[in-house]
Amino acid sequence: MSSPAPLTLDEQEKHRVLNRLRRLEGQVRGLHKMVDEDRPCQDILTLLSGIRSALDATGEVIFEQYLLSCAANEGEPLPTREIVKTARLLR
Template structure:
């Protein structure tokens, strides 16, 4: 699977958020604010992971259909990736 620029951009934004949280810690920002930002990072990672899995699944289903195969295995693999990551 080729990773799109959109996927890479999502990770670059997350990278910036993580750097921002570290800066907050170095500046001794309030714990509540740091945790709020960490929660936002976690949410962003979850959304990005879902996006990557969905795009991969989309490609696998398309490939299976083109080859006349059942896409059930690709679907199960995608579900397993999502469940395993939690």
Template structure:
């Protein structure tokens, strides 16, 4: 299954990932500077949420695409797609 996101969805996901990339670089600097554990963990939690949101946006787009492609398809194919998508969602939990 190849993922095709709409332009605005793709832009939003890429922006989240770039923001997370910047946050990770900031966390590395914080650790190198000897910043407090609380500050570092707070930033780690923020980047984790940003990555989760990007992942959920990609999965939601994939779900929408899969359902559209398999609408009217065989029940066993739909079940296989549902199981794959469920596994993806659980990998982010």
């Protein structure tokens, strides 16, 4: 059994993904601080919703790259079952 292909992003896309992850990291720190400071639930949930959306969008970029590049590196089309299995990781 071969090991999974590594993520290969072009430099511009890699830069965008890393920037998104840095922003997410800052937002999670902010969320931690909001909880620690007993901020209003609505404010906390609003930030949590934004974090979830940003994380989902980042996952979609990586999943798309998986379909376009990582799977193609194997030399054979991926079976539908493998694509569904990988897509479920985004849930």
